[in-house]
Amino acid sequence: MNSHQPINHYVVIGRKEPTETDANPQLYRMQIFAANEVTARSRFWYILHQNKKMKRTTGEILSVNQIHEKSPNVVKNFAIWLRYNSRSGTHNMYKEFRDTTLCGAMEQLYSDMAGRHRARTSSIQIIKTGVVAVKDVKRPAIKQMLDSKIKFPLAHRRPRAPKRLQSTFVANRPTTFQG
Numbered sequence: 001m002n003s004h005q006p007i008n009h010y011v012v013i014g015r016k017e018p019t020e021t022d023a024n025p026q027l028y029r030m031q032i033f034a035a036n037e038v039t040a041r042s043r044f045w046y047i048l049h050q051n052k053k054m055k056r057t058t059g060e061i062l063s064v065n066q067i068h069e070k071s072p073n074v075v076k077n078f079a080i081w082l083r084y085n086s087r088s089g090t091h092n093m094y095k096e097f098r099d100t101t102l103c104g105a106m107e108q109l110y111s112d113m114a115g116r117h118r119a120r121t122s123s124i125q126i127i128k129t130g131v132v133a134v135k136d137v138k139r140p141a142i143k144q145m146l147d148s149k150i151k152f153p154l155a156h157r158r159p160r161a162p163k164r165l166q167s168t169f170v171a172n173r174p175t176t177f178q179g
Contacts, residue, residue, distance in 0.1 A: 007033050007103045007110070009068075010040040014061040016054055027062070028052070033106045033126060037064050047125065069101040077132040077142055078105035084113065085123040092127075096139040102129060 010032045016025040028048055034040040041064060045056045078097050083090060095112070097105040106126075113119040137143050144150075156176040160166075 005035040007035060007106045008040075008066055009033055009103055009106075010037065011063075011065050011067055012040055012044040012061060013063045014044060014048065014059055016059050031067070031126075031129075033103065037066075040064060069103070072101050075100055077134065077137055077146075078102060079130045079132045080105065080109055081127040081129070082109070082113075083125045083127055084117070084119045086117060086119060094138075096132060096137060096142045098142055098145055105129075 011029065012032055013027055013029045015027045016022070018025055030044055030047060032040045032043045032047075034043055041061055044061065045059070048054050048059070049056075075098060078099060080095050080097065082093050082095070084093065085091075095109060097108045097112075099105040099108060106129075110121050110124065113124055114121075134146055137146060157178075158174050158176050159178075
């Protein structure tokens with residue numbers, strides 16, 4: 001994904017166009033993460049063509065709805081099951097991320113996959129997503145954040161002098177280390 005376009009969560013519903021022989025074709029519903037609605041539609045047809053051999057020319061999209069997070073101010077642990085194509089083959093993977101929204105976790109996923117595995121966004125298929133309870137978290141990087149007594153020390157803080165003693169130009173460098 002481009003860094004300037006946020007990822008959105010869409011639900012796309014489509015089907016094969018009705019014919020005389022099949023007046024009520026089966027509906028297909030997919031949750032898709034994409035930058036915009038056009039990309040979501042495109043990914044829908046790409047995945048449907050791979051799995052059900054159905055093309056855009058023989059089908060129709062009935063609805064595209066954007067899904068918004070119910071509680072975007074609460075930190076949650078997200079689990080993501082995915083499949084991606086690398087230079088050596090296709091791999092399945094399970095990853096965990098900590099974020100306030102599923103879309104934020106997906107942005108972390110795409111960034112992580114690009115950095116660790118050189119996987120492009122287009123080669124990643126999301127199989128399933130979910131919120132993981134604290135007791136079910138598996139990955140150590142997420143587990144270390146679940147400690148209730150976690151502290152983030154602020155090292156190398158510059159002590160501030162009172163306003164009357166501050167001057168714009170000072171001859172010596174400030175010391176930031178207090179040891």
